[in-house]
Structure formats: C-alpha cells, structure tokens
Amino acid sequence: MGGDGKVFTLAEVSQHSSTQDCWIVIDGKVYDVTKFLDDHPGGDEVILTSTGKDATDDFEDVGHSSTAKAMLDEYYVGDIDSATVPAKTKFTPPPKQTESNQNKSSDFVIKILQFLVPLLILGLALGIRSYTKTPSS
Numbered sequence: 107m108g109g110d111g112k113v114f115t116l117a118e119v120s121q122h123s124s125t126q127d128c129w130i131v132i133d134g135k136v137y138d139v140t141k142f143l144d145d146h147p148g149g150d151e152v153i154l155t156s157t158g159k160d161a162t163d164d165f166e167d168v169g170h171s172s173t174a175k176a177m178l179d180e181y182y183v184g185d186i187d188s189a190t191v192p193a194k195t196k197f198t199p200p201p202k203q204t205e206s207n208q209n210k211s212s213d214f215v216i217k218i219l220q221f222l223v224p225l226l227i228l229g230l231a232l233g234i235r236s237y238t239k240t241p242s243s
C-alpha cells in the first residue's frame with residue numbers, strides 16, 4: 107500500500123537510521139517512519155535503535171495495539187530482501203529434551219561412583235593398614 111513493491115537489501119535500509127531519515131523493517135516490509143518519529147508514543151529513541159535490522163521482534167515485544175499495527179501501512183515503502191537479513195536466533199529450540207532423559211540414568215551411576223570410589227579407597231587403605239601394622243605398636 108503506497109509502496110511500489112521495491113525490494114531493498116538490509117544494507118540499503120541501514121543507511122536510513124537517523125531522525126532525519128529513518129526506515130525500519132517489520133515482518134519483511136520496509137517502512138519509512140521519518141515523519142512518524144515525533145508522534146510515536148514510545149518516543150523516537152526506541153525506533154532509532156531498531157533501525158538497520160529486522161525490527162519485528164522489537165515491535166512485537168512491546169505488544170503494540172492493532173491500531174499501532176494498522177498505522178504501519180501508511181509508512182510502507184517496499185519489501186526487504188530476506189536473504190540479506192541474518193537468520194533469527196530468537197526461538198532456538200531446547201535441543202536437550204530427549205538427550206537429558208537418556209543421560210539421567212548414566213548421571214545417576216556417575217553420582218554413585220563418585221560417592222563409592224573414595225569409600226573404596228578409604229576402606230582399602232584402612233584394610234591395608236590394619237593388615238600390615240604389627241600388633242605391638
């Protein structure tokens with residue numbers, strides 16, 4: 107809406123990161139929010155820190171109202187070339203789930219050994235001592 111369907115690279119978008127000229131990327135779309143900076147209820151500072159990157163998470167994390175989301179359309183200038191945006195790292199799946207269950211039994215064995223081995227050594231030492239020591243001294 108309003109845009110001409112132009113596709114920008116992240117490097118291009120990154121050149122618009124000031125109060126005089128400010129673009130942000132949300133959900134694969136590029137918005138020129140220069141005119142909106144002064145009107146933003148959250149201040150211009152937060153928007154400026156979200157320039158030059160995929161600002162989708164920043165925008166979503168605030169919990170913007172549907173009114174706020176609808177306002178985006180007005181500032182749309184094109185799309186982002188997604189190949190130029192670093193992959194998201196936010197939802198790294200916890201890879202340990204099945205592994206930790208399998209490890210539980212071996213963890214348990216190790217704990218037992220950690221407890222038993224010193225006892226064995228101590229017992230061995232005491233046994234050897236009482237075995238080698240002469241009854242008189």
Ligand code: HEM
Nearest residue numbers: 139147148152153156161164165168169170171174177178
């Ligand atoms: C074009 C993009 C944006 C628009 C149209 C927009 C719009 C709005 C609107 C209308 C509000 C008032 C509350 C609401 O209706 O949800 C708001 C609040 C807020 N926005 Fe944005 N916003 C944009 C981008 C951002 C970005 C990138 C950030 C930051 C990381 C941000 C941070 C905030 C914060 C922190 C508030 C809360 C202010 C407060 O409650 O004092 N906004 N925004």
